[in-house]
Amino acid sequence: MSSKILVIGACGQIGTELTTKLRELHGTDNVIASDINTRNLELVNAGPFEILDAKNFNAIKDCCVNHEIDTIYLMAALLSATGEKYPMEAWDLNMNSLFHVLNLAKTGQIKKVFWPSSIAVFGPTTPRENTPQHTICEPTTVYGITKQVGERWCEYYHEKYGVDVRSIRYPGIISHKAMPGGGTTDYAVEIYHEAIKEGKYECFLSEDTSLPMMFMDDAIKATTDLMAAPSESISIRSSYNLSAISFTPKDIFESIKAEMPEFTITYQPDFRQAIADSWPSSIDDSVARKDWNWSHDFDLDTMTKEMLSQLKKKYTA
Ligand SMILES: NC(=O)c1ccc[n+]([C@@H]2O[C@H](COP(=O)([O-])OP(=O)(O)OC[C@H]3O[C@@H](n4cnc5c(N)ncnc54)[C@H](O)[C@@H]3O)[C@@H](O)[C@H]2O)c1
DSSP, rough: OOOEEEOOOOOOOHEEEEHHHHHHHOOOEEEEEEEOOOOHHHHTTTTOEEEEOOTHHHHHHHHHHHOOEEEEEOOOOOOOOHHHHHHHHHHHHHHHHHHHHHHHHTTTTTTTOOEHHHHGGTTTOOOOOSBBSSSOOOOOOOHHHHHHHHHHHHHHHHHOOOOEEOOOOEEEOOSSOOOOOOOOOHHHHHHHHHHHHHHHEEESTTOOOOEEEEEOOOOOOOOHHHHOOOGGGGSSSEEOOOOOEEOOOOHOOOOHHOOTOOOOEEEEETTHHHHHTTSSSSSSOOHHHHHHHOOOOOOOOHHHHHHHHHHHHHHHH
16 A cells, blocks of 8 residues: 655745655655645645644644545754744744654554754764764754754654654755755855856855755655665664765856856855854765665756756746
8 A cells, every 4th residue: 555645844945846756656646745834836736735734733633634644754844044033933843843743653643754854963063074973963053953852852752662753964955946945055056046047146155165965856865765765774763964965155156157157156154154164064974875775866067057957947937
């Protein structure tokens, strides 16, 4: 029997593309998209959709009962930059939504959970280069604190209650469909849009700030591969390090300039610089590569070509 899946926060940057992929894999009617709003009409009209508040336990439970859901992908969250503006809201949403889903899974109502963590679990005391899977995690953002604590609870629910929860510490995700939702790596998406629309970009990070990043197709592949892996091969129940490419604003600028020689950039670092400075510049993901054969496909230049070609089509249309 095919899995019945609920995606919470499906209208966001990752949820949009994850829902589409899950529908390809499991059938449109077997994947219920949900969000607090209907801002992404293309997704809302593409298959079953429910308005659902991730902070409301009974609403999630009713939705799961009504649709006979056995698997939840919890994508709703307040991200790093927005979380610094609204710390209590970030704590409230990020923690309570996770508890609701873990508690449903604990009762046996839900058989499998995906919940994303982030490189934001790391902090200034973490080794910055090739950051290991197990290392110092002293995050300095509210968002990072929620992800670090969330990881501990995921492992706890697995150990104590046998909950099959799986997680990835996503790096910055770059995509051309939905816009990013208020993170520190958003510049690496905005830069492509501005290159096409304006031919110039003002970057909110300094030119030499190296951060771990990944093209959306690789992030979706990692997510579905991890969820398809046999339970015995999953050795990490907190969250897996995951890595693809690391680059600076100057690197991405040069990659775009190779395709668009007229493109120019200026740098005007803001409060997000301090957040970026507290994160690693590269990640050791050897455990994910060993446990469930993770490997990435896109490097910086192949990603740039794909981003520019897709966005040119979008803006021409
Ligand atoms: N995008 C990245 O670069 C990145 C990197 C690391 C981790 N992550 C994690 O991946 C997950 C998805 O990130 P994203 O980039 O798609 O975020 P996003 O901000 O683009 O999307 C989040 C979605 O959640 C919805 N939402 C907000 N409050 C809600 C509520 N109360 N109930 C239901 N839905 C609600 C929003 O409407 C939005 O559609 C998050 O947990 C995020 O922390 C993302």
